[in-house]
Amino acid sequence: MRHKKKQNRMHRPKTMAQEADRHELYQRAVQSPDADVEFFTDRFEQLRNRPALRLREDFCGTALLATTWCMSDPERTAVGVDLDGATLGWGRERNIDPVREELGDRLELIEGDVREAEAAPVDITCAMNFSYCVFTTREALRGYFEAARRGLKEDGIFIAELYGGTEAIDILEEERELDGFTYVWDQERYNPLDHSTTCHIHFDFDDGSRIEKAFTYEWRLWTIPELRELLLEAGFADVRVFWEEVEADEDDDEDDEDAMMSGTGEYVEVTELDENQESWLVYLVALA
Ligand SMILES: C[S@@+](CC[C@H](N)C(=O)[O-])C[C@H]1O[C@@H](n2cnc3c(N)ncnc32)[C@H](O)[C@@H]1O
Structure with a gap:
């Protein structure tokens, strides 16, 4: 009897969630x-009047961006830094090995803390997908920004992404259907006393299965003025803000107040705004 049960379990087909790879x-x-x-290339050229060749991707995870950077131009090099050896290993196997021949030794991965990792100076350092929000005190974040500045060439720039808006501090779940799965962004907790927030990413599949809490983030949701102040305190000379433009969704009228708006992926520099949005994305660009 016991034997039969085991066989059944062995032949039970896997769910789509079990077959999937969270990275x-x-x-x-x-x-x-x-x-x-494209954004990094254009901004650097515009701000520094020369092409950017070397990138440091802090919190690089699977180093997809650092790899894409190197593959965009044979003269380009990059360094990726992340604490998590297993995620770096996944990136090495899945993103880097398949293009290893073309890449040569132009991409270095460092397993370590972004505040301590040492690498040859770069034109651009980036911190994408809000990763620096793991630093929850002014001292810790300033320490990271100081390290980022130290790692830049004299005319280097630092680029960090931030999200915000009236919905950023709400408890909510947002779903986006993609090819073969649904991405779920879950803002589970937000504390107005210290702006700490807990967010998860889940993945849902057509067979009803789910990867629950595929990724979990414990962050402080920083504001643009706080980041600007800390970047200047860390020694950066100037901070620019590039705001993602939004447009009404296909079925909605642009002038309708209730129209659903989505990001276009195009960013413009802003210096004055007189209203908030439900949700927004910006790149902060700090000049050494
Ligand atoms: C939100 S993921 C970002 C992945 C990728 N950079 C992206 O843009 O999607 C955050 C990553 O930061 C890494 N991380 C967190 N704290 C770190 C630290 N102090 N130093 C280096 N990496 C860190 C985690 O291991 C994780 O891979």
Whole structure:
């Protein structure tokens, strides 16, 4: 009897969630490395009047962006830094090995803390997908920004992404259907006393299965003025804000107040705004 049970379990087909790979789903759901490379290239050229060749991707995870950077130009090099050896290993196997021949030794991965990792100076350092929000005190975040500045060439720039808006401090779940799965962003907790927040990413599948809490983040949701102040305190000379433009969804009228708006992936520099949005994304660009 016991033997039979075991056999049944062995032959039970796997659910879509069991077959899926959370890093692959993450990359497809939240990363757009080609658009990031284009934004970095254009901003650097515009601000520094020369091409950017060397990138440091802090909190690089699977190093998809650093790999894409190197593949965009044979003269480009990159360094990726992340604490998590297993995630770096996944990136090495899945993102880097397949293009190893073309990449040569142009991409270095460092397993370590972004505040301590040492690498040859870069034109651009980036901290994408709000990763620096793991630093929850002014001292800790300033310490990271100081380290980021130290790692730059004299005319280098630091780029960090931030999200915000009236919905950013709400408890909510937001779903986005993608090819073969649904991405779920879950803002589970937000504390107005210290802006600490707990967010999860889940992945849902057509067979009803789910990867629950595929990724969990414990962050402080910083504001643009706080980041600007800390970047200046860390020694950066100037901080610019590039705001993602939004447009009404296909079925909605642009002038309708209730129209559903979505990000276009295009960013424009802003210095004055007179209203908030439900949700927004910005790149902060700090000049050394
Ligand atoms: C939100 S993921 C970002 C992945 C990728 N950079 C992206 O843009 O989607 C955060 C990553 O930061 C890493 N991390 C957290 N604290 C770190 C630290 N102090 N130093 C280096 N990496 C850190 C985690 O291991 C994780 O891979």
